[in-house]
Amino acid sequence: MTKKNKGGRKSKYHTHVEPRLIEVEGWARDGLIDEQIAKNLNVAVSTFHSYKNKFPELTESLKKNKDIADREVENALLKRALGYQFTETTFEGGVETKRVVKQVQPDTTAQIFWLKNRKPDKWRDKQDIEHSGHVDIASKAKAIDDYLNGDSS
Structure with missing residues (x-):
């Protein structure tokens, strides 16, 4: 169910988006991001985000079709990996x-x-290593310094 204006002319959603919802779904499936879809619809990105908040059918349609594209990429990556x-x-x-x-x-x-x-x-590349116990850095540094200076007492 879509929300309509309380009177007068239709919102840009009803004239620019709703009639092209099938195209919007296709663009989402093709991997376009919201900014690209808004440009294709000739509406501002902020307006497009506003439409997503006001019209749940748009949000659900985008989510469903973007999920399809994501799944296809995941499957292709897995196929390539194996x-x-x-x-x-x-x-x-x-x-x-x-x-x-x-x-x-x-x-x-x-x-x-x-x-x-x-x-x-x-x-991940970075490994977190926990160290328990105390390290006496001063005595380690002195031992290294002594070794380097030839004092091996």
Whole structure:
């Protein structure tokens, strides 16, 4: 259910967005961000965000279709990380002449990206190391200094 103005002319939502909701859904599925969608609709970004707050059908439609695009990218990243096979078919004159099964090797960059994002506590670059106990830095520094000066007493 959409909210309408209490009188007079329709809001820009009803003239610029609502009739193009199918296009908006397609743009969201294609990976466009809100700023790009607003530009395509010829409305200000702030106005577009206002419409998202006022019209739940717009917000839900964007969320659903952006989720579809995100899922496709996730699946492609996983496929690339694990490697995959595909069949390449060659045609000459409309007739199949050759069919070859090809193997795409797993991509370590995709694997690292996946693991750092899915399991950051285990795979992040920075490791937090907790130290328990006291370290006497002064005596360690003196021992190193003595060693460097040749005093190995």
